[in-house]
Amino acid sequence: MPQSPSSSSRPAAAAAGRIRIVLVEDHDMVAEAIRMALDRTAHLEVVGRSASLAAALADVTRLRPDVVLLDRRLPDGDGIDAIAGLRAAAPDCRVLVLAGEGSASDATRVAAAGGAGLILKADNLGELRDAVRRVAAGEVAFSKGLLGAVLDRLTGRTPERGATLTPRERETLALLGEGLGSAEISRRLGVALNTTRNHIQRVLEKLGARSQLEAVTTARREGLLR
Template sequence: MIVQSATCKDAQMPSPSPHSRPVRVLLVEDHDMVAEAICLALERSPGLRIVGRAASVASALADARRTEPDVVLMDRRLPDGDGVAAIADLLALVPNVRVLVLAGEGSGSVAARVAEAGGAGLILKARGLSELEDAVRRVAQGELVFSQDLLGDVLGRLAGRTSGLGANLTPREREALALLGQGRTTAEISEQLGVALNTGRNHVQRVLEKLGARSQLEAVTIARREGLLA
């Protein structure tokens, strides 16, 4: 849709606190309605300031370079890619930025991948605005913010154990999984990848093994649950 909301910019600035400058936030969310609403909410929150809004990974990168925010608050699923995958690019562009990922539903392995990619935290949309504000402030101060139930996975993963299901998928396997998620057959996947039928079949087979799935259908279900598919 159009325009950068005047709504965000014209909200009155809270008087700056004596001991801290406002946290500059870049909001990346593809659903305008939700973006505007969260924008409104965060602008009401003292000490937070929305300095930009983006609706895609591409424009998020551009905006991040332009505005150099303290915190990027980014939806996990975006039209042109995975928010988690974009963390590395953001960090490369703006080294000290804290990336807080916003997820509709999350399991431990999503959180683990966020942590591994250098993200500052993950918060669920089920969590309430006050917790969101709190999380933004915490990550701005350098804390890692993951909800209690996901912490075990995050720590285990950072310690090197393989608790996250899909992290050890190879690029080809990821491609195969993505095509599976679009409903393609093994033959179509092989063609798409430009390899022999048997090769594509092997990639798919290894995806099933690594995900612990007993059918392609289950693999897609698991992958979707674990956030491996946009």
């Protein structure tokens, strides 16, 4: 596993014993579920829970945790934007972002800010626990499909266009290539219309396209569609 540029001697020491975690999550039920899952795991302990970025900064300064598990969306801002400030308050802590959804650009922003990883809420709790252990040990932890984008950034390599499309986004792109509209794609995929629109928007962003037609044209040129 690649080492994060922000790793230090403290995480390695933390990995050998108890890993102290500050959880930053504004939804009570989600926070409680995560807390229970972590506290029931050997060597993991949630020592504080914050519901906002302002509270998180105060808690991290006071508690000096090994890992900050930081929600991406909070009432007073974007968690990624807060990474630098949290690490300035406690330089030895490792920040692991937890997001409802994440893109390659989100992952590279986390890495650029000094974060140790980005895990999706759709991942299972076992993956979350493993990610906490890895970042505490000085490693990085990104959900499947996101680590490659971070490595591309760190090495200066330009990824192939469309390389970061998820399987569902590729399905959506294929249906766009068939000339289907959002409503028909929703029916074919068995998902809500708003979900389909989100998939389409992410496909456009990842292909650098301004319209669905441009996305299909680009995909055909790049060999993503036949």
